Amino acid sequence: MNLRNPVYAALTGVHAxxxxxxxxxRRYPPAMAPFLALPDVPAxxxxxxxxxxxxxxxxxALMRPALAVPDSFKxxxxxxxxxxxxxxxxxxxxxxxxxxxxxxxxxxxxLVALTDPGPFRSRTIELGTYVGVRRDGELIAMAGTxxxxxxxxxxxxxxxxxxxxxxxxxxxxxRAVAAQITAAGxxxxxxxxxxxxxxxxxxxxxGFTLTxxxxxxxxxxx
Numbered sequence: 001m002n003l004r005n006p007v008y009a010a011l012t013g014v015h016a017x018x019x020x021x022x023x024x025x026r027r028y029p030p031a032m033a034p035f036l037a038l039p040d041v042p043a044x045x046x047x048x049x050x051x052x053x054x055x056x057x058x059x060x061a062l063m064r065p066a067l068a069v070p071d072s073f074k075x076x077x078x079x080x081x082x083x084x085x086x087x088x089x090x091x092x093x094x095x096x097x098x099x100x101x102x103x104x105x106x107x108x109x110x111l112v113a114l115t116d117p118g119p120f121r122s123r124t125i126e127l128g129t130y131v132g133v134r135r136d137g138e139l140i141a142m143a144g145t146x147x148x149x150x151x152x153x154x155x156x157x158x159x160x161x162x163x164x165x166x167x168x169x170x171x172x173x174x175r176a177v178a179a180q181i182t183a184a185g186x187x188x189x190x191x192x193x194x195x196x197x198x199x200x201x202x203x204x205x206x207g208f209t210l211t212x213x214x215x216x217x218x219x220x221x222x
Contacts, residue, residue: 002149002150002151002152003083003085003149003152003189003212004040004064004065004212004214005037005039005040006063006064006083006147006149006152006154006189007026007028007035007036007037007064007147008026008037008038008039008040008064009147010037010147010149011026011027011028011037012026012037013148013150014148014149014150015028015127015147015148018032018126018127020053022049022050022052022053023045023046024038024039024042024043024045024046025037025038025046025049025050025053027053027054027060028127029123030058030121031121031122031123032121032124032126032127033127034059034060034061034119034121034218035060035061035062035063036050036053036054036060036062036219037062037064038050038062038067042067044070047070047072047073050221051072051073051221054220055221056221057220058220058221059076059218059219059220060218060220061119061216061217061218061219062215062218063081063191063214063215063216064214064215065212065213065214065215066214066215066217067217069219071222072221072222073219073220073221073222074219074220074221074222075217075219076218076219077216077217077218078215078216078217079193079194079215079216080193080194080195080213080214080215081191081192081193081194081213081214081215081216082193082194082200082210082212082213082214083189083191083210083212083213084189084190084191084192084203084208084209084210084211085152085187085188085189085211086178086187086188086190086206086207086208087206087207087208087209088182089207090174090175090178090182090188090206090207090208091175091178091179091181091182091183092175092176092178093175093176093179094131094133094172094173094175094176096133096172097131097132097133097172097173097176098131098132098133098134099130099131100125100130100131100132100139100142100144101125102125104125104139105122105125107138107139108120108125108130108132108139108157109121109122111139111140111141111142111159111161112157112159114159114161114162115159115160115161115162116159117156117157117158118156118157120156120157124146124157125144127145127147127148128144128145128146128148128153128154128156129145129177129180130142130143130144130145131143131144131173131176131177131180132173133169133173135164138161139161140160140161140163140164140169141159141160141161141164141169141170141173142157142158142159142173143155143156143157143158143170143173143174143176143177144156144157144177145177145180145181148186151186151187152186152187152188152189153181153184153187153188153189154188154189154191155174155177155178155181155188155189155190156190158170158173158174170202171202171205171206174202174206175206189211190203190208191214194213
């Protein structure tokens with residue numbers, strides 16, 4: 001099931017043009033995303049290729065169900081992650097949501113640094129379409145699409161400036177992005193930290209269904 005290995009599904013499919021590859025191993029360019037992907041059942045050669053692709057002193061992040069990591073890697077960080085799929089009835093466009101472009105990236109990076117919704121880097125915007133809400137010219141909330149798989153597109157980087165939280169902006173932007181995804185014939189899905197109770201409560205209230213419990217494993221060749 002490609003949702004259990006979403007990065008690999010993306011980088012061997014829709015996002016293949018972005019992929020840096022060695023053998024069966026894929027990764028995004030670091031300026032786009034920190035993610036590394038191995039086949040569902042990695043062989044010894046796949047791990048060797050992953051080490052060569054990363055190189056000495058460089059980390060990569062796996063996003064998939066828990067996986068035994070060989071001694072040739074050091075695990076720098078492991079984070080519990082949960083994955084949700086949207087209900088069919090979710091989409092609703094938002095008139096206040098505006099499409100964000102390359103010129104908006106500095107503001108987007110600042111908002112991400114303030115709110116920590118997950119990885120968003122200087123070229124992440126190339127992976128999908130991002131929308132935001134501005135008040136008095138300031139970007140105060142955003143969300144967008146990232147991993148694109150057969151039949152599914154991920155909602156990512158959902159965040160709201162602390163001064164504007166509690167106003168329903170995250171919910172509105174999730175609905176706006178979901179509307180774009182379903183209009184393209186895809187099903188929206190998303191991820192959040194296993195301990196992010198506020199986000200999980202929001203996704204449950206919107207009718208999202210828990211599909212997988214996963215790990216983000218940040219590792220480095222030794």
